[in-house]
Amino acid sequence: MLLAIKVILIIILTPLAGGLLAGFDRIISARLQGRKGPPLLQPFYDVLKLLQKETIEVNASHRFYVYVSLLFIVFTAIVMLLGGDILLTIFVLTLGSIFFVFGGYASQSPYSVIGAERELLQMMAYEPMVFMTAAGLYYVTNTFFIKDIISRDIPAIVYLPAIFLGFVYILTFKLRKSPFDLSVGHHAHQELVQGISTEYSGRALAAIEVTHWYESIIAMAFVYIFFAANSVISHVVALIVCLVVYLFEIIVDNSTVRVKWQMALTSAWVVSGVLGILNLAVLFFFEF
């Protein structure tokens, strides 16, 4: 019973938090550009409007994929926020992204197909670091369960500072922010129109937006895991760090231009390789 209530709360509160984060993001971005920006609740208005609009069916299956993707992402959020297995989280998250890519391929528009291809390249770019994060967390805590990882005396960041930096680097991919917003864009993209979401309208587009809200919170939860320990103060610190990291991502988003996929892929692998392996090697040699 308690579990059911928790699950329902996660399903409802996660997108609320994610939507607020998106609204905050848009206001900060506007301020960085010298504008006033939309109201905080703007992302919710957008989604509510999309729910009322006509949903154009480009072909029989293309909407199916984004709904399945949403389902997997919701499942990821539930596993993660209940303190479940971090490996399961990562795999289901990847599955959700894969279905989103299928959604891009399904609609046959050249823009969304290019978007889907770039999304696959992006996944290739960021996945190694995600696995290295899981490996690093296991190495220091001897467990894959998030609730055990965050209830130790010393937070994981003490042992994994380099892995954390590498994770922040690939977070830009996950949050779909410039310079790595190659596949889908909230901002107008010339050669890509809107990438994978080009052919989606109405409710299907609303589902894509809500999926992205869940994903932002999941990404922030990874940051949280690094800083949380068994004291209350560490949880407060973890929350503050999440906000700071998000703010940093917004600033990066507004001050960089999109890179080519070659650059995105190699830089992500170099950063993951150097920071991740260095960190693991140091841990190994000094036997923490």
Add this chain to the structure above:
Amino acid sequence: MNFNKKSPWILHYDGSSCNGCDIGVLACLTPLYDVERFGVINTGNPRHADILLLTGSLNAQNIPVVQQIYDQMPEPKVVAAIGICATSGGIFAECYNVVGGVDKVLPVDVYVPGCAARPQAIIDGVVKALSILDEKQNALKGR
């Protein structure tokens, strides 16, 4: 309750305009007018758009393009003709290739006059378009 008033997404198509009205449209997005305050986004994608802003007159070349863009937009949708060219052909009306205003092909809901249409007038036109959008939304619900 309808939310399209709170989140009007715009698609801007340049027919055969002299670029004056286009600069007017884009000026609305700059920090001075900042229409994103009202949730306006320039989507560049007909599938996501609610309001089609057309500048410049229609000619034989762009009629199928305009038609296709309009057909790709999901209901409810409104069309606003920006500038006197889009309204009636304007100064180019006599040209051999110009067919006339946008209303020769699409059902135009709002006409924004001016050469070039000022950003203030364009914002005013979009606001008018929004109430029409609202009516269309209600009509869709009633169906």
